[in-house]
Amino acid sequence: MNSIHSSWSNIFIAHIKRDILTNSRSLLDLISIVGLMILIIILFPLGLGPIKEKLNVVSNAVIWVGLILAIIPSLEKLLLKDFENGWLDQIATSPAPLEIIMLSKAISYWLIMLIPLILTSPIFAILLDMDLKNIPWLVISISAGSLAISLIGLSGSALILGARRGNILLPILIIPLMTPILIFGVGVNEAVKINESPFGNLFLLLALTLIYLVISPFISALLVRIAIGR
Amino acid sequence: MFDWLANPNRFKKSTNKLEPLLMVISLLFIIFGLYFSLFDSPKDYQQGDAVRIMYVHVPSAWLASFLYLSLAVSSIFYLVWKHPLADLISSSIAPIGALFSILTLITGSLWGKPMWGTWWVWDARLTSMLILFFFYLGFILLHNAFERKIDGSKSASVLAIIGLINLPIIKFSVDWWHTLHQPSSILKFDGPSIDNQMLIPLSFMIIGFGLFSLYLIIINVKTKLIEKKCEALILKLNLKEIL
Amino acid sequence: MNIISWIMEGYNVYILPSYILTLLCIGFLFIRSIYQSKKAKNLLEKLLNSNN
Numbered sequence: 308m309n310s311i312h313s314s315w316s317n318i319f320i321a322h323i324k325r326d327i328l329t330n331s332r333s334l335l336d337l338i339s340i341v342g343l344m345i346l347i348i349i350l351f352p353l354g355l356g357p358i359k360e361k362l363n364v365v366s367n368a369v370i371w372v373g374l375i376l377a378i379i380p381s382l383e384k385l386l387l388k389d390f391e392n393g394w395l396d397q398i399a400t401s402p403a404p405l406e407i408i409m410l411s412k413a414i415s416y417w418l419i420m421l422i423p424l425i426l427t428s429p430i431f432a433i434l435l436d437m438d439l440k441n442i443p444w445l446v447i448s449i450s451a452g453s454l455a456i457s458l459i460g461l462s463g464s465a466l467i468l469g470a471r472r473g474n475i476l477l478p479i480l481i482i483p484l485m486t487p488i489l490i491f492g493v494g495v496n497e498a499v500k501i502n503e504s505p506f507g508n509l510f511l512l513l514a515l516t517l518i519y520l521v522i523s524p525f526i527s528a529l530l531v532r533i534a535i536g537r
Numbered sequence: 538m539f540d541w542l543a544n545p546n547r548f549k550k551s552t553n554k555l556e557p558l559l560m561v562i563s564l565l566f567i568i569f570g571l572y573f574s575l576f577d578s579p580k581d582y583q584q585g586d587a588v589r590i591m592y593v594h595v596p597s598a599w600l601a602s603f604l605y606l607s608l609a610v611s612s613i614f615y616l617v618w619k620h621p622l623a624d625l626i627s628s629s630i631a632p633i634g635a636l637f638s639i640l641t642l643i644t645g646s647l648w649g650k651p652m653w654g655t656w657w658v659w660d661a662r663l664t665s666m667l668i669l670f671f672f673y674l675g676f677i678l679l680h681n682a683f684e685r686k687i688d689g690s691k692s693a694s695v696l697a698i699i700g701l702i703n704l705p706i707i708k709f710s711v712d713w714w715h716t717l718h719q720p721s722s723i724l725k726f727d728g729p730s731i732d733n734q735m736l737i738p739l740s741f742m743i744i745g746f747g748l749f750s751l752y753l754i755i756i757n758v759k760t761k762l763i764e765k766k767c768e769a770l771i772l773k774l775n776l777k778e779i780l
Numbered sequence: 781m782n783i784i785s786w787i788m789e790g791y792n793v794y795i796l797p798s799y800i801l802t803l804l805c806i807g808f809l810f811i812r813s814i815y816q817s818k819k820a821k822n823l824l825e826k827l828l829n830s831n832n
Contacts, residue, residue, distance in 0.1 A: 466692055469683060479671065526698075533692065636805050647797060650794055746806075753810065756817055767823050
């Protein structure tokens, strides 16, 4: 590997390409994440009854909660595969900075798993009888928040590397971390609903995303180094 | 100070004298605090006698938050200076903090029933405390989730630091959420305006609870030191049998 | 200390459980710590004896 000579951006892009390639060969993960999202969405009309007014009230929150719940099973595998087959060991000993690689992991996860959910979210919104004028804001808020979600998910996934029953542990560890994203994300649309400016919530959401963009690669790299050092 | 205590033997020696002293003083504080808070403190002009729940609710809430701070600080010590004693301290703090955060929630809902009319209100502070409890729970679970203990210690320490960064964000977001959804029908409830005379039982209880937690932490750290020694001895015995 | 001071305007149904619960929790922590410490000390003694 000639990564000594290649710049950080080259490393970054190369790893995103690698992740997209390895993941596109198993479309099953992608289908299962969208399928899980649809199933979570279906549960709510079934639980609440098919009354349009009720669904309209909860639609925004349901889509956000569904998004957070739907990605949890896939987060477990985000680093685990590479950890088990020794790829992370290799990459950690290479001169490429692990932080950049972790960042590329989060971005590629976002591209592969969350972009499909963002693209399908208008369909869920219509299923749940959301007002049409709110749908663009839903897409904007989910696009802004989902990057933060995948960054948090990355550090959560790094936390459970090598743990027993990590799949059960993961939701307990990361759902508390996702609460601010949920609050500001839902807040964007709730503000639009009552004809207020959604920008307060949106900027807070973006600020959070920026904070995690800075913190999460470092924490994940630290955790991966701990996991490898065993 | 920390370096000096970091030697396990010195830690044991210096805390041997401190231990009974801490227990007696903290129990005295708690007993006097209980007397003051139940019988010898003024009623609140709005809440009447119900304000007396504050004297157990507020100390537990303070301790739950303060213990998390100490948990995170000792986790930083563990990760940076890699001293095993720091991990023993943080793993002793975690169950105590978790119990205090549950206690805060339960006494909060017992206080909420006469004040708000329901057992649970999605009040900003109660909600943050509930999330804090999950950080304690996550720490304890992660600490025990690995085959080798040291892996759990390291991962859980990082989790504690993640919590330290995120808890202020969560607190802020929950406050934001609460002001957004403030329903006008619910009585705005900021806790009582504190009378000087209420400060006496409150400070007695806070000092008592705090010193008692310190006492418990010291006992637990010592126990864990002994357990470590036992493990080493067991390994040694097994080796002898094999040889 | 007469009986009226225990009633507390009828709030005693909330006040007393919260106090009792708090004391029970503290007591539980205390007993658990002492028990574990005794157990560890006994084990250490046993091991030291069998080691000699």
